[in-house]
Amino acid sequence: MSAKPLIPPTNPPEIVDSHCHLDFPDFNGELPDIIARAKSMGVARMVTICTRIVNLPKVQAISAAYPEVFYAAGIHPMSVTEQPLVSVADLVEFAKDPRMVGIGETGLDYHYTPESKGIQQESLRTHIEAAQETGLPLIIHARDADEDMAAILTEGFRARPYYCVMHCFSSGPALAKAALDLGFYLSMSGIAAFPKSQELRDIFSAAPVDRILLETDSPYLAPPPYRGKRNEPAYTYFTAKVGAEVFGLSEDAFAAQTTANFDRLFTRAARKAKAA
Structure with a gap:
C-alpha cells in the first residue's frame, strides 16, 4: 500500500525538526524533494545527525548545500565498537564549523547492544x-538504560554544567525527571503520536512546555x-499537532513555543537563522 498523499496545509505554523538523518541511504537522490516537502509543511529548519564519524563529510556536505x-x-552508542572512539579534541575541532550545532548523538543503548555498555559509557563521557568544552548541546539516545543514564548525566553536570536534549524521548518518568531537574530538554518524536503511547504522552504533559522540542x-x-512508512522531516507537522493536544495549546502556540525552545537550546542555529 502506498503512503497517503501529503497535502500541505494553508499557512502552516513554523516548526523545527530537531533530529533527522538526511545522510541515510533512504533519502539518496531525493533530498531536494524531501526538503521542499518539509518547507511546505512549515518545517523551516532541520538538524541532521551524524552517527558515525566516517560519515561526517557527507553530513557536512548536506548542511553546506541546504x-x-x-x-x-x-x-x-550502537556504533561504538565499529571504529575507534572519537576524542574530545576531535569533537571540539569539528565544532569549529559554524553549521555544526550539537554534540552527538551519543548515549546508552542496553536494548540492542548491552554487550558494549562499558564502551558506550566511555563514549558518552567523552x-x-x-x-x-564547546557549549554546544549534547544530544542523547537512551534505551533500557535509564538508571545509568541519569547517573552519568548528573555526574557530568555536577562537575561542569552543560546543555542537553533527550532525543526521541521514550523512557520512563524517573529519567524524564532527572533530565528536567538538570534543566535539560525532552524531544517529542512520532512515538508520542502512536495510539498506544498514552503513558509517554502523560510524561510529556507533566513536563514544562518550555522544555519540549x-x-x-x-x-x-x-x-x-x-506510521510504518519511511519518515521524513515534513511529518514533524503531525507530531506537532499531537503535541498541541497534549499541552492543551493551539497548534500555532505550540509551534511557536517549541521553535523558541529550539532557539534557546541550539543557539548557534538561532544566530544563523537571524543572520539569514
Missing part, C-alpha cells in the same frame, strides 16, 4: 566533555497517518 539544514556530530528521527518512527 541553508535550512544544520548538523550535529558524534558516535551513536561527548559530555566535548559539550562542556519536536523531531522526526527520520527515516524512522513516522507518526500517524504515515
Whole structure:
C-alpha cells in the first residue's frame, strides 16, 4: 500500500525538526524533494545527525548545500565498537564549523547492544566533555538504560554544567525527571503520536512546555497517518499537532513555543537563522 498523499496545509505554523538523518541511504537522490516537502509543511529548519564519524563529510556536505539544514556530530552508542572512539579534541575541532550545532548523538543503548555498555559509557563521557568544552548541546539516545543514564548525566553536570536534549524521548518518568531537574530538554518524536503511547504522552504533559522540542528521527518512527512508512522531516507537522493536544495549546502556540525552545537550546542555529 502506498503512503497517503501529503497535502500541505494553508499557512502552516513554523516548526523545527530537531533530529533527522538526511545522510541515510533512504533519502539518496531525493533530498531536494524531501526538503521542499518539509518547507511546505512549515518545517523551516532541520538538524541532521551524524552517527558515525566516517560519515561526517557527507553530513557536512548536506548542511553546506541546504541553508535550512544544520548538523550535529558524534558516535551513536550502537556504533561504538565499529571504529575507534572519537576524542574530545576531535569533537571540539569539528565544532569549529559554524553549521555544526550539537554534540552527538551519543548515549546508552542496553536494548540492542548491552554487550558494549562499558564502551558506550566511555563514549558518552567523552561527548559530555566535548559539550562542556564547546557549549554546544549534547544530544542523547537512551534505551533500557535509564538508571545509568541519569547517573552519568548528573555526574557530568555536577562537575561542569552543560546543555542537553533527550532525543526521541521514550523512557520512563524517573529519567524524564532527572533530565528536567538538570534543566535539560525532552524531544517529542512520532512515538508520542502512536495510539498506544498514552503513558509517554502523560510524561510529556507533566513536563514544562518550555522544555519540549519536536523531531522526526527520520527515516524512522513516522507518526500517524504515515506510521510504518519511511519518515521524513515534513511529518514533524503531525507530531506537532499531537503535541498541541497534549499541552492543551493551539497548534500555532505550540509551534511557536517549541521553535523558541529550539532557539534557546541550539543557539548557534538561532544566530544563523537571524543572520539569514
